[in-house]
Amino acid sequence: MQLSVPYVSFFVERFDEILALTVEHVEIIAVAMGLAIPIGVTVGVLISFNERVASTVIWLTGIMMTIPSIALFGLLIPVLGIGSPPVIFALVMYSQLPIVRNTYTGISQVADAQTEVGEGMGMTRKQRLRYVQLPIALPVIMAGLRNAVIIIVGVAAIGAFIGAGGLGDLIFKGIRLQNMNMIVVTTVVLSLLALTLDYGLGVVEQLLRLHNGEEIERAKLTHAIWSVIA
Template sequence: MSGIVSFFDSLVQFTADNSDRLLRLFGEHIVLAIETLVIALPIAIVLGIAISYNERAATVVLWIASVLLTIPSIAFFGMLVPILGIGTPPVIVALVAYSQLPVIRNTYLGVTGVDPAAVEAGTGLGMTRFERLWRVRLPVALPVVMAGVRNAVVLLVGLAAIGAFIGGPGLGFFIFYGINQGNTAMIVVATVAVSVLALAFDYLFAVTERGLRLRNGEDLEPTYTTRLFDAIRTQFQ
């Protein structure tokens, strides 16, 4: 029992002694995730919309995105170093590649899953193909697209930590440095921080997704993450 207490004391002590660096790395991790999303989402959403009009292209694009996701992250980061060097650029490129499949797939499923009757109604009103996409398909598909974005952001927050292997920013620095130094407290604190950040992003996008579904008239149960954060918020009220 004393060993457990001592371990938790070491976690608290490490957090107190390194709070400034921890907050800085936490901020770097958030910025890295946002930068990746800003680049990845337009690419994935445009691809998802484009392949919704061509089944053969859909098969090829989804297969390529699936293959990218199967590449071990450390190997992928290492492959990019000779091309882009070390630091942030190769990390962002790898994370953009890894985040494509969930968003492309959900965009494709969302757009193709719109009720044909609604699309035909738009045609009957004289809408062009673009107008039907913008005013009929996308508003209905948005909750499904947001679910893909939610999956992608949780994935990339976790993978971003591995980017420290090639000099990337974020909390992964503490994880790899802690491994090299045998500092368990450093590893645990950084890992917990990454998990908290992933849960926070998941909650944010879960709430957004739920709002979009309610706007479309769907009646849904709260997700596990929203229930968890609501319970935590209640405890502090």
């Protein structure tokens, strides 16, 4: 308890600033996901039509992800300058592997019988996607988005170093000023943000599964929300 008092008082004193940076952090994530989801899902759907293209594209998204983020920022700065543009660009790149891969696997795991029945009852290719493949793939895609968000929360924090703002700002400042309270409190807030988003998106994924009629083990929150909806 003794140990935590200075952290608590730091948190209380700087609450407004921490809150503002958290909001900024979430905004960066939202913008990045807003761009990454349509791109990733479209690519995932398109490559589901061709297996060979699919493995190449997924391999490429995997390669993109191995590039260290600081190095990637470094590569992007000469082109996009500093601030949020290079960071958002990098976040979109990093999120492609989980989104593209999960969209692709989600769609390819739909049983052939299901798509064929859709075809047999007169669905066009678009309608098959809309009524059969995408709804069935949605929970898997959601799991990919969840993965992507976790990665993005972390990389966005590093993005503060090149001026994108967010909670990373206070962490870098803390390291520079050797302010332990600042470091500990901000990293805890950042980690809680990641955990909350992970949990929240996990619940959304479970709700989608329940909506699709799957039998799953439900988290408490999922159970509560589901019993209200259903």
